[in-house]
Amino acid sequence: MNKFLKVLSFSALSATTLISAAVAAQTAEDIRATAKQTLDAFNIPGIAVVAVKDGEVILAEGFGVRDVATGEPVTADTLFGIASNTKAFTSAAIATLVEDGKLDWDDKVIDYIPEFRLADESISNQLTLRDMLSHRSGLGLGAGDLMVWPDTDKGMDDLIKGLAKVPVRGALRQGFAYNNLMFILAGEVIARVSGMPYHEYIRQEFLQPLGMEATAVGYSNIPEGYDNVAVGTIEYYGELKRFPLDFLEDFSSAGAMASTVNDLSQWLLTQLNQGVTPGGERLFSEASQHTMWSVATPLTSNGDPATNFRGAGLGWFVKDYHGVKHVSHSGGILGMLSLTTLIPEHNFGMVVLSNQQAFGGLTAITEETLEDLLALEDRDWVTEEQERYRQSLQEKTDFVLQQPTTTRPALSRENYAGTYRDPWYGDVLVTLEDDQLRINFTHTELLEGRLEHYNADTFVVRWDEPLLEADAFVEFQVTRDNDVQGARMEAVAPFTDFSFDFHNLRLEKVQ
Known part of the structure; x- marks a missing residue:
């Protein structure tokens, strides 16, 4: 190449670099403006956002406050519970063991956890790692979550024994039903095969190589003295209520990670670089990423004209979106949400974290950014999502339990008191205190409340902690001789989180 052409080439490269830098700066400024707007529009105390493009971090920043009690600001180093965004790390951990020849995606779970059983013996014998990681086990939505939610005292042995009694709702590989316990069991497979606890394997294989020094698997593993931690809030009848929580410690490999947007920037860059870290170390292969980002369990498109297909991959959800591949996952805790989105064809990724459970705020920030990235028709996502959010709050405010047109009296209250036992959860106590029936889920401190006759x-049941928003029917089973033999439960309101899977309980009175 002659000197003149070299100058032209250098000039063209410089111009391209300048243009890319200008676009990145504008994108960052747009995200920043939307995030600030979202705080007020959705009554969110604090938000953190990271966005990466073409191998560079274009924004990693906090907005608002991390704790409404102290007013301390959110920064790029504020820890949030990322909940189910943990699942992508779990799938990637399985990938590393597959690449080491220690596992195969289609290995049976019982090969590594011989005592594992589901209520359907044929599924028990056939369920694979791929099945667990793509939500096609035959278990129902959130089935068994009450063994880990909210904050139970059950260990892994209890979960494995309990799973054998959780009702199976469908056939293996014949439909999608989101299930956390399958990912918890995947973490147990990782622990048994690697010879180290799940959280330690993730630390050594991912967090250390990525320099994610603040990130921890489990609230109890947050570095000692690290106080830059977000505290959740819930908007309840127009007021923000502070709701401290341990970031789903019991959800382990399904949802126990806490991270910052600075740390997550490295995870995004590695995902967009087919498993190679910004420092050049390969964590997993391009083939493994293709497996994780391929649809294993199809889902309907939900009538979205921008999407022709969507489905569950392994630890991710995948769809086409305005002609490009869209890879994502969300996470939710009472009082805290997260959303990860990747557009591989544009070498772009972002994470939004918040300490309020207004998911529309995270959606608005993400969709406004994708609108610019993909040159889509302009929409006011903040206004649209704000209206949906306000409608959902109004539905909760307006919700009134319909009373039956004719009623019959209950038995004397002492008849209902006693110990009730479910095969997979364990004991639930119904006690009579000052002529008031109370219920106590013995493995879960937050699930205590009073029984109101219907x-x-x-x-x-009206829980002592109303922010759970999980009141439930308790229908006692009574013989013709007025002998109370058991009870069935069901959430009262349609907006109750699916992890309160009361409907799967089969409570039998044992004393």
């Missing part, structure tokens, strides 16, 4: 032998 009709005949049906009561409604």
Whole structure:
């Protein structure tokens, strides 16, 4: 190449670099403006956002406050619980063991956890790692979550024994039903095959190589003295209520990670670089990423004209979106949300974290950014999502439990008192205190409340902690001789989180 052409080439390269830098700066400024707007629009105390493009971090920043009690600001180093965004790390950990020849995606779970059983013996014998990681086990939505939510005292042995009694709702590989316990069991496979606890394997294989020094698997593993930690809030009847929580410690490999946007920038860059870290170390292969980002369990497109297909990959959700591949996952805790989005064809990724459970705020920030990235028709995502959010709050405010047109009295309250036992959860106590029936889920401190008579032998439990928003029917089963033999439960409101899977309980009175 002659000197003149070299100058032209250098000039063209410089111009391209300048243009890319200008685009990145504008994108960052747009994200910043939307994030600030979202705080007020959705009554969110604090948000953190990271965005990466073409191998560079274009924004990693905090907005608002991390704790409404102290007013301390959110920064790029504020720890948030990322909940189910943990699942992508779990799938990647399985990938590393596959590449080491220690596992195969289609290995049976019982090969590594011989005592593992589901209520359907044929599924028990056939369920694979791929099945677990793509939510096609035959278990229902959130089935068994009450063994880990909220904050139970159960260990892995209890979960494995309990799973054998959780009702199976479908056939293996015949449909999608999101299930956390399958990912918890995947973490147990990782522990048994690697010879180290799940959190330690993730630390050694991912967090250390990526320099994610603040990130921890489990609230108890947050570095000692690290106080830059977000505290969740819930908007309840128009007021923000502070709701401290341990970031789903019990969810382990399904949802226990806490991270910052600075740390997550390295995870995004590695994902977009087919498993190679910004420092050049390969964590997993391009083939493994293709496996994780391929649809294993198809889902309907939900009538979205921008999407022709969507489905569950392994630890991710995948769809086409305005003609490009869209890879994502969300995470939710009471009082805290997260959303990860990757557009590989544009070498772009972002994570939004918040300490309020207004998911529309995270959606608005993400969609406004994708709108610019993909040159889509302009929409006011903040206004649209704000309206949806306000409608959902209004639905909660307006929700009134319909009373039956005719009612029958209950038995004397002492008849219902006793110990009730579910095969997979364990003991639930119903006690009579000062002529008031109370219920106590013995493995879960937050699930205590009073029973309010509804009709005949049906009561409604009003939990002592109303921010759970999980009041439930308790329908006692009574013989013709007025002998109380058991109870069934069901959430009262349609907006109750699916992890309160009361409907899967089969409570039998044992004393």
